[in-house]
Amino acid sequence: xxxxxxxxxxxxxxxxxxxxxxxxxxxxxxxxxxxxxxxxxxxxxxxxxxxxxxxxxxxxxxxxxxxxxxxxxxxxxxxxxxxxxxxxxxxxxxxxxxxxxxxxxxxxxxxxxxxxxxxxxxxxxxxxxxxxxxxxxxxxxxxxxxxxxxxxxxxxxxxxxxxxxxxxxxxxxxxxxxxxxxxxxxxxxxxxxxxxxxxxxxxxxxxxxxxxxxxxxxxxxxxxxxxxxxxxxxxxxxxxxxxxxxxxxxxxxxxxxxxxxxxxxxxxxxxxxxxxxxxxxxxxxxxxxxxxxxxxxxxxxxxxxxxxxxxxxxxxxxxxxxxxxxxxxxxxxxxxxxxxxxxxxxxxxxxxxxxxxxxxxxxxxxxxxxxxxxxxxxxxxxxxxxxxxxxxxxxxxxxxxxxxxxxxx
Amino acid sequence: xxxxxxxxxxxxxxxxxxxxxxxxxxxxxxxxxxxxxxxxxxxxxxxxxxxxxxxxxxxxxxxxxxxxxxxxxxxxxxxxxxxxxxxxxxxxxxxxxxxxxxxxxxxxxxxxxxxxxxxxxxxxxxxxxxxxxxxxxxx
Numbered sequence: 001x002x003x004x005x006x007x008x009x010x011x012x013x014x015x016x017x018x019x020x021x022x023x024x025x026x027x028x029x030x031x032x033x034x035x036x037x038x039x040x041x042x043x044x045x046x047x048x049x050x051x052x053x054x055x056x057x058x059x060x061x062x063x064x065x066x067x068x069x070x071x072x073x074x075x076x077x078x079x080x081x082x083x084x085x086x087x088x089x090x091x092x093x094x095x096x097x098x099x100x101x102x103x104x105x106x107x108x109x110x111x112x113x114x115x116x117x118x119x120x121x122x123x124x125x126x127x128x129x130x131x132x133x134x135x136x137x138x139x140x141x142x143x144x145x146x147x148x149x150x151x152x153x154x155x156x157x158x159x160x161x162x163x164x165x166x167x168x169x170x171x172x173x174x175x176x177x178x179x180x181x182x183x184x185x186x187x188x189x190x191x192x193x194x195x196x197x198x199x200x201x202x203x204x205x206x207x208x209x210x211x212x213x214x215x216x217x218x219x220x221x222x223x224x225x226x227x228x229x230x231x232x233x234x235x236x237x238x239x240x241x242x243x244x245x246x247x248x249x250x251x252x253x254x255x256x257x258x259x260x261x262x263x264x265x266x267x268x269x270x271x272x273x274x275x276x277x278x279x280x281x282x283x284x285x286x287x288x289x290x291x292x293x294x295x296x297x298x299x300x301x302x303x304x305x306x307x308x309x310x311x312x313x314x315x316x317x318x319x320x321x322x323x324x325x326x327x328x329x330x331x332x333x334x335x336x337x338x339x340x341x342x343x344x345x346x347x348x349x350x351x352x353x354x355x356x357x358x359x360x361x362x363x364x365x366x367x368x369x370x371x372x373x374x375x376x377x378x379x380x381x382x383x384x385x386x387x388x389x390x391x392x393x394x395x396x397x398x399x400x401x402x403x404x405x406x407x408x409x
Numbered sequence: 410x411x412x413x414x415x416x417x418x419x420x421x422x423x424x425x426x427x428x429x430x431x432x433x434x435x436x437x438x439x440x441x442x443x444x445x446x447x448x449x450x451x452x453x454x455x456x457x458x459x460x461x462x463x464x465x466x467x468x469x470x471x472x473x474x475x476x477x478x479x480x481x482x483x484x485x486x487x488x489x490x491x492x493x494x495x496x497x498x499x500x501x502x503x504x505x506x507x508x509x510x511x512x513x514x515x516x517x518x519x520x521x522x523x524x525x526x527x528x529x530x531x532x533x534x535x536x537x538x539x540x541x542x543x544x545x546x547x548x
Contacts, residue, residue, distance in 0.1 A: 006522075350463045352486050364462045407434065408485060
């Protein structure tokens with residue numbers, strides 16, 4: 001049994017005002033954290049504070065507000081850089097989110113590739129870590145290979161090893177599967193990629209909110225994540241990239257801020273990170289994401305991890321007691337994501353009835369249609385937990401689910 | 410023969426008795442279970458209206474000067490709402506179907522299922538039902 005002395009979930013819930021909301025007359029039970037997480041008051045306040053007291057464009061004004069805003073934005077970059085242990089803060093590129101980060105790499109790193117070069121992804125990728133590579137492979141005549149997975153929802157490292165060749169230039173794999181919860185052995189996979197000289201991109205959209213991420217320890221070449229899944233705002237995200245590789249890559253978009261000198265004959269580009277940040281960025285978003293990471297980094301992460309695991313285990317055990325439940329994704333290593341089906345009931349119906357009882361779950365294919373095709377199912381019901389969820393909420397969820405099943409079957 | 414408006418009023422009256430959401434859904438689920446199924450041979454791709462979450466099959470034919478609809482879905486709540494739409498629009502004249510505003514959906518509190526964000530195929534199904542009516546008006 002873990003020691004919960006310094007982690008008080010009820011105190012933590014006080015930080016998240018939305019958790020006091022009612023939905024359809026019932027207290028909100030929010031189990032759709034895989035889609036987006038809720039925001040603590042400090043994050044909400046920081047957005048308000050920016051627009052109320054120091055809204056200004058950054059990196060270009062000599063006036064006071066612009067300097068305050070620039071400082072706050074760059075402070076946020078530093079907080080994030082320190083948190084994921086990047087070597088330099090200019091290795092942190094602000095983007096719109098994970099999708100944008102991956103598209104940046106697919107375009108820009110893709111420009112360095114030639115016909116016949118190979119990219120490897122896995123069978124459990126989100127559409128945003130499939131489609132950009134397909135587009136890039138089509139554009140550059142590269143080959144896209146896919147590591148298959150088992151019914152349990154685990155990748156085969158033996159197969160991965162066989163797919164790696166001297167032509168492999170990049171491997172892009174998710175750290176945690178959004179629809180199965182599988183935690184992939186990413187550190188080992190990165191080592192294997194490096195042995196053949198390939199770079200490695202980690203899709204961290206579902207991992208940074210659960211684990212301590214250290215990009216130097218992982219030795220990944222790119223790490224992409226979204227602000228809104230790690231208690232920050234939507235529309236802001238991060239691409240971490242190793243300095244040397246980012247310097248080699250051409251800019252992704254042209255515009256203001258990313259240039260050093262523009263003439264009609266030739267433009268020279270700004271240095272990192274600005275080279276990849278064309279135009280006025282999402283200033284309040286970046287600042288608020290810094291606050292979110294700061295908030296999260298002060299929590300006892302080891303205890304949170306243990307607590308989330310306990311929630312997952314409790315929910316799994318409780319659901320196992322219900323007849324007709326089929327789990328999708330039963331990997332040995334899982335984050336707090338629980339995907340399941342009720343035999344004889346459509347996920348849409350179950351989700352609709354749970355919503356009427358105040359419970360937010362995700363239903364559908366979770367932007368991972370290849371996974372649904374692999375299992376031959378239209379979609380799943382997914383409950384994804386955060387550290388502010390409780391066992392009482394899970395008990396209510398299980399009772400509500402039983403009621404829904406009774407109505408539907 | 411009842412008009413579209415009369416049937417809508419009847420449905421609104423049926424639903425006025427429910428105070429709880431769950432009772433309302435209990436009723437919709439029953440309607441879904443009772444809906445005559447489309448023969449599997451008609452569940453072909455050209456009759457399929459793909460939603461992100463649930464799928465709908467729609468089949469329309471002309472009988473005299475009326476249109477008759479049969480429809481189905483893989484989700485039971487979607488099917489229950491289809492049953493209501495079929496009850497209102499089937500066996501009606503194309504000109505009446507084309508101008509029906511289906512305000513009853515709002516009045517019985519089910520508008521969320523017909524919102525474009527719901528992605529259950531129902532919005533497209535209603536459009537398709539009206540399109541059949543319009544096509545029949547032209548021909």
